[in-house]
Amino acid sequence: MLKLNNISKTFNKGSINEQKLFNNFSLNIKDGDFISIIGSNGAGKSTLLNLISGSIEVDEGSIVLNGMDITNEGEHERCRRISRIFQDPSMGTNPSMTIYENLSMAKNKGERFGLSFLIDKDDEEYFKESLKVLGLNLEDKLNTPISQLSGGQRQSLALIMAVMGNPEVLLLDEHTAALDPKTSEIIMDITSRIVEERNITTLMVTHNIEHAIKYGNRLIMLHMGEKVVDIEGDMKSSLTKEELLSLFKNVSDKSLFV
Numbered sequence: 001m002l003k004l005n006n007i008s009k010t011f012n013k014g015s016i017n018e019q020k021l022f023n024n025f026s027l028n029i030k031d032g033d034f035i036s037i038i039g040s041n042g043a044g045k046s047t048l049l050n051l052i053s054g055s056i057e058v059d060e061g062s063i064v065l066n067g068m069d070i071t072n073e074g075e076h077e078r079c080r081r082i083s084r085i086f087q088d089p090s091m092g093t094n095p096s097m098t099i100y101e102n103l104s105m106a107k108n109k110g111e112r113f114g115l116s117f118l119i120d121k122d123d124e125e126y127f128k129e130s131l132k133v134l135g136l137n138l139e140d141k142l143n144t145p146i147s148q149l150s151g152g153q154r155q156s157l158a159l160i161m162a163v164m165g166n167p168e169v170l171l172l173d174e175h176t177a178a179l180d181p182k183t184s185e186i187i188m189d190i191t192s193r194i195v196e197e198r199n200i201t202t203l204m205v206t207h208n209i210e211h212a213i214k215y216g217n218r219l220i221m222l223h224m225g226e227k228v229v230d231i232e233g234d235m236k237s238s239l240t241k242e243e244l245l246s247l248f249k250n251v252s253d254k255s256l257f258v
C-alpha cells in the first residue's frame with residue numbers, strides 16, 4: 001500500500017511566481033492497483049510522480065510505502081522500491097552501452113559497482129528470458145548498442161529494466177507519448193502484460209483518453225492539484241470515452257469561473 005497523507009507543495013515560495021499546487025492532498029493506493037492519471041496541462045500529474053519518486057520534496061505531509069515512512073528519503077534511496085519510466089525513450093537507458101550492459105546496470109540498481117563488476121556472463125540466460133516476453137527478438141541482440149534501437153524498442157527495454165529489481169511501485173510518465181500510434185499500442189500492450197503478470201502497483205500518467213479507459217482498474221483526474229475524479233472497479237471498466245470527455249469538460253468549464 002502506498003499512502004500519500006495530507007501532502008502540500010508550493011513552488012517558488014515567497015516569490016511573485018509562487019504557486020501552491022497541492023494543498024492537503026491525500027491518496028491511498030492499494031497493492032496491485034493500476035491507476036491511470038489524466039488531467040489538463042499543468043494539473044500536477046508529473047509533480048505527483050515527482051513527489052512519489054522523491055525527485056522533489058513535499059513541504060508538508062507524509063508518504064508511506066508498505067508501512068515504511070519514506071517522506072525523508074531521497075530519490076536514490078527510493079529507486080530500488082520505486083521505478084520510473086519517462087516520455088523520452090533515451091532517459092530510461094544508456095545509449096552508449098549495449099542491451100546486455102544496460103540490463104546488468106538495472107539488475108544492480110542502487111548498488112555500488114564498477115563496470116568490470118557489471119559483466120557477468122551468468123546473467124545472459126536470465127536477460128534473454130526477460131527479453132523474450134517482449135516478442136521483439138531483442139534477446140538475439142544482447143550486444144547491440146542501445147543507440148541502434150528504435151524508440152519503441154528502447155522503451156520496451158526501459159520497461160524490462162524498470163521491473164527487473166521487482167519494484168513495489170512503477171511510475172509511467174507519459175511513457176508512450178513520444179512513440180508513433182502503432183508502437184504506442186504495442187508498448188501499452190507490453191506494459192499491461194508485465195504489470196498484470198507481476199502485479200506491480202502502477203501509476204500511469206497519460207494524455208491518451210483511450211489508454212486511460214482501457215488500462216488499469218482505477219482512473220484519477222487531477223485538476224489544479226486536486227483529485228476531481230476518482231473511479232475504480234465496475235465503474236471504471238464500464239466508463240466510455242464520451243462519459244470521460246464529458247467529465248473532463250465539466251471540470252475545465254468550472255475552472256473558468258474560479
Ligand SMILES: Nc1ncnc2c1ncn2[C@@H]1O[C@H](COP(=O)(O)OP(=O)(O)OP(=O)(O)O)[C@@H](O)[C@H]1O
Pocket residue numbers: 011012019021039040041042043044045046047048
Ligand atoms: N520544479 C518546478 N518548479 C516550479 N514550478 C513547477 C515545477 N514543477 C512543476 N511546476 C509547476 O507546477 C504546475 C504543474 O506541473 P506538472 O508538470 O506537474 O503538470 P502536468 O499535469 O504534468 O502537466 P503536463 O500535462 O503539461 O505535463 C505547472 O504550473 C508547473 O509550471
